[in-house]
Amino acid sequence: MKHENTFRLASDIGGTFTDTVLIDANDTIVATTKTPTTPRAPAEGALLGAQHVMQAAGIEWHQVSGKIHGTTLATNALIERRGAKVATITTAGFRDILEIANERRYSQYAINIEKPDLLVPRQLSYTIAGRMNAAREELITLDSAAIPALAAELRGQNVQAVAICLMHAYANPTHEQTLGTELRKLLPGVEISLSHEVSPEAREFDRLCTTIANAYIQPLMKTYLSDFEARFMEHGLTCPILMMTAGGGMTTLDTAARLPIRLVESGPAGGAILAARIAKEISEKNVLSFDMGGTTAKLCLIDDYRPQTARKFEISRAERFIKGSGMPVRIPVIEMIEIGAGGGSIATVDRLDRLQIGPESAGSEPGPVAFGKGGTEPTVTDADIAMGLIEPGRFAEGRLTIDRSAAEIAIDHKISKPLKINAQGAAFAISEIVDENMASAGRMHAVESGKDISSRLMIAFGGNGPLHATRVARRAQVRRILIPNNPGVGSAVGFLYAPVSFEIIRSRYTTLDNLDPNAIDAFLNDLETEAVAVVLSGAPKSDLHTRRVAFMRYHGQGHEIEIELPNSALTQAALADLKNHFELEYSRQFSRIVPGMTIEILNWGVTVSSHAPTLKPALRTAENRIREATEFREITCDVIGETILAGVFDRADLQSGEQIIGPALILEAQTTTLVSADFSAFIDLGGNIWMTRTQEATG
DSSP, rough: OOOOTOEEEEEESSEEEEEEEEEHHHSSSEEEEEOOOOEEEEHHHHHHHHHHHHHHOOOGGGGGEEEEEEEHHHHHHHTTTTTOOEEEEEETTTTHHHHTSSSSSSSSOOTTTTOOOOOGGHHHHHHHHEETTTTTTEEEOOOOGGGHHHHHHHHHHHHHHEEEEEETTTTHHHHHHHHHHHHHHHHHTTEEEHHHHHOOOSSSSHHHHHHHHHHHHHHHHHHHHHHHHHHHHHHOOOOOEEEEESSSSSHHHHHHHHGGGGGGGHHHHHEEEHHOOOOHHHHSSSSEEEEOOOOOOEEEEEETTTEEEEEEESSSOOSTTTTSEEEEEEOOOOOOEEEETTTTTEEEEOOSSEEEEEEEEEETTTTOGGGTOOOOSHHHHHHHHTOOOGGGGGGGGGTTTOOHHHHHHHHIIIIHHHHOOOOOHHHHHHHHHHHHHHHEEEEEHHHHHHHOOOTTTEESSSSSHHHHHHHEEEEEEOOOOOOSSGGHHHHHHHHHHHHBEEEEEEEEESSSSSSOHHHHHHHHHHHHHHHHHHHHHTSOGGGEEEEEEEEEEEETTTTOOOEOSSSSSOOHHHHHHHHHHHHHHHHHHSOOTTTTTEEEEEEEEEEEOOOOOOOOOOOOOOOOOEOOOOOOEEEEETTTTTTEEEEEEGGOOTTTEEEEEEEEEEEEEOOOOOOOEEEEEOOOOOOEEEEEETTTTTO
């Protein structure tokens, strides 16, 4: 039971800004803030943000009963290659799993193909004798006598972490457990990652890559999480700190330190959770989540109030949009497309006189030129400032001094002169290209999923999302947009609405015809027990919900379909329903079934989670009153590229039922909403801004 004077605090450390949100016992947001990220000591920026919101709310540390944290540190460490020196140990005869990979080229006809960097060179790939089979039987005893010599070799190579991935360890982990235990004794201070703990699924290449990625960032993340906790505890925080995961749930610091790979993309996951919650509150089943921050833009499809999920994604692709060109990581994750298109994305002119935006970012240090912190390269934010779309005195709560002339000079020098166009045209061109990049990414993501985004409601947030929403929506042919309350810190708000959860997916092959219900029930119960043990450290036992799934396919296929299972014991009737559900879902995705074909189940999954906070349905009022502007500002119109007057409104002054005809700027402390000339805005009873593209508009 919540006490009336308890509060929960969330921190989202992004590449440019750190967002902080404080909510009370009734799940009402009482204070938010954006502070510049401090890359050399990320906890400093998070502490500063926490102090700002607590001071604004007038509370002390002992009143904070929950602290949730999401960070890009794990993602950035992998992308920027700032991790540990890692060695691998695989089963004898399988030293070259990384070199062989999937036995195919991601671009078949590229002569000078760039192979993905899989972090471990061949000289640090070791093997040990011993073998399990897929039926969990030991074929060859583990060569325990070889472990001391192996440890000595690893010590001589000064490795900081070891990734152990033995054949069929997902089915029987005994050999991995023995090897891990012995190496921890012989190599104190070296982090050991075991594949059956990190990614207990078949497909040894993916499993090995995931284990390597976990080992690569484990020393860094372990130190970071320990320091983060210590810094907050020193200032008086007494409650446990929970970490946001890529799958959209929260987990403990201990679990995060053991499995840091699950923290990759944890920040964007919070945004998807927020969008899904809003979708349910407004009864919009199918939406497009659009989160644009200072470094990247993220788009996620949400169907039936649930973000699209995946069990695999790639890190640091050699070719940005080509599957197979990156390092595969197999963990439960909210599926989204992320591109280097944030406010800090740098604009350049290449040797062919083509304007390019990103993926390089100015980040928080030095940041955009207009910030006056040493930046010299023009960015998307500089272009928005030059176009008059950002009010300097209100940007980032007034904590940053904005120099519009510096932005215009940088754009003129770096973009206008090389392209021989005027400064207004250059700023407009930067905007056009970055917005088209984001719209193209959204369209591509939808097509890959067999879906259409044009009929969806776009829910836009992030520091730059509301500012670019109409521009991206127009190009993606999306007609409706919703800007929620506190959009500038949307992902951090999402953290506070996420459940404490843990998902385990483990391989255990069977055909539907030969499935042993008792054995599978026992197997699923074991998975549930394992997941519950993680969740109970952050949530009360009485508040838990369990979801079970099977990953099914026809014999010979290489891709499985997720089918939900009943939480009760499997019976013959349940097996018949399972077949029906599989065929219905297969038919939905592929427009047909394959009669008479054997159905296989390769993986099983169990998710244990606490219940999310109670929904607060948002209602639209029937009133519709035109709100006339009393203040105007010159802006570069995003439809025609010429200077026009836009009405200026303070969001805090807007009332439900009021309508604003574009062009207009709606200002608030942490972001600005642009109502383009071909859009109108409407305020609902919950304070959300609905923007609709007008029928008669062109452009």
